[in-house]
Amino acid sequence: MPTYGYDLAQAVKDGYLVDYMSVETVLKFIEQGISYDELSDEEKEEYEDTFEDEDGNLPEKISSSAINTWLFNEDTIRQVLDIVMKDSLKVNYGEMIGKTIIFAKNHKHAEKILEVFNKEYPHLAKNNNGQAFAKVIDNYMTYSQSAIDEFSDSKKMPQIAISVDMLDTGIDVPEVLNLVFFKKVMSKAKFWQMIGRGTRCCPGLIDGEDKSKFYIFDFCGNFEFFRMGEGKKAVTRMALQGAIFNLMFQIVYKLQDIKYQTDRLMEFRKSLVDAVVEKVKELNRENFAVRQHIKYVDLYSKAENYNAISYEDTLLVREELAPLVLPDNDEATAVRFDALIYGLELAQLAGEKYGKLKTDLIKKVKGIASVANIPEIVAQKELINTILHTDYVERAGIDEFEHIRENLRNLMKYIPRNQVRYDTDFTDDILSYEWNESELENDDLKNYKAKAEFYIHQHLDNAVIAKLRTNQPLTRLDIESLEKILWSEVGSQEDYEREYGHKPLGELVREIVGLDMNAAKEAFAEFLDDTNLDSRQIYFVNQIVEYIVHNGMMTDLSVLQESPFTDQGSVVDIFTDLSVWAGIRKVIDGINYNAGVM
Structure with a gap:
């Protein structure tokens, strides 16, 4: 039995895990987008009917990033399913596709895949004693764990799980024979964790023969992306409330400078210190996680220790305290707006350009301006117009940003959520299609994180x-x-x-x-x-x-x-x-x- 010291390549060599083969397919629309000039006359007519605006403007091209985000092209999905159903590893003497996970981009994409599957393979969709042959498994469904348990049972349906995040990591289904990457994965570490869903051995799985390999169908260039040495290092994302705590602490640090020693800003700094101290005091000192950081909890739970904080303090707080901070029972949109404004305040204090922060603020203010019939929004009409039609934001200091935050934060919940979506059926083309042996000797699964996860799942x-x-x-x-x-x-x-x-x-x-x-x-x-x-x-x-x-x-x-x-x-x-x-x-x-x- 392999242990924590094994990397995947060695475990495969020793027969404790199974190897894979990749089927790498490049589809024109996913790679290049949809160009109006390259469509047939009939498809050009559909394109015009779909995308021409009220002024007669027509985009020359739909970028590849739109595919499976807000544009769902049926033939693209049909081509993917055809390759998977034709070339996948099978069970029941070649009669049925083995357990398969399709990694979809989002919930709408997953639902569209299922819709096309049921249309293309109606004999599978309806003839399983009432059980779905393919099923979407994501956090939109009730009892998703029950669906995962059914997928994990070789004697139960579904045979194909269309997953949005839920099956990417952490599940253990030895029966999986096919993985389908129908989305881009930007983190190399996560990509290899997802591949790990297929590596488990399974005796007698294929008509009495042991599982000896699994297939990876990659339709979004992930293997090629990582071969080129690209990909983002996985970063632990701080919870929103912890991020706000961290921003507030950094502002407190910046406001120590002599040029900010005005009555108003000194009062503002004190209010921030009080708020930060209160968040630290809320931490449960008996909790094991808090006890591991008790030295810093004690230090930053006293307001007098904020009188002369250093840059090193900001680093300590970010690493030691911010991840422990408890969320408030506040409207999520308001809390996100707090984070945006604190970010602008910090940029102003640091003399940095506002960049995307300003863009996001204007976008949100335009959002509430679009539903100005709501009384609470009408009450802030003057401020909204000032932000949108003057250089108010560019000239703003801490006082002005706080004025914006305090008056608009509770209006963010009214911003309409635009649900732009287009369904098309343009003919897609396969630009390339190739089988490749695994690249385990070059993978990133020799790192500590992979060993830790491997050990825990094995024990x-x-x-x-x-x-x-x-x-x-x-x-x-x-x-x-x-x-x-x-x-x-x-x-x-x-x-x-x-x-x-x-x-x-x-x-x-x-x-x-x-x-x-x-x-x-x-x-x-x-x-x-x-x-x-x-x-x-x-x-x-x-x-x-x-x-x-x-x-x-x-x-x-x-x-x-x-x-x-x-x-x-x-x-x-x-x-x-x-x-x-x-x-x-x-x-x-x-x-x-x-x-x-x-």
């Missing part, structure tokens, strides 16, 4: 890993056991911190393995079994369960202000009795706490 029966998966609290001995594994055997503590910073060990493991569905339902049983809850409340709790099962935790509560959680109303709308919501929040905190988070 789900480890007592401490099992505790994290089943929501049992960790002891000090459990933490020491994880330290031994991740800081001694898989690599060093320095390796760990280089990849993950100061992320608590339990949090990392829980992120990788997720939370067992039964454990999650048991944690929320008080609410799921409560006959006094209405259907909207039960739906909301079930969405939380699904999220935590997949992600292991829920540390950023701002996600609750987005779909699918808001599909039947906001938290405030659904839980008029806030004591019920407080109880649910307590369960979430408990699950996070058992992983050493919060």
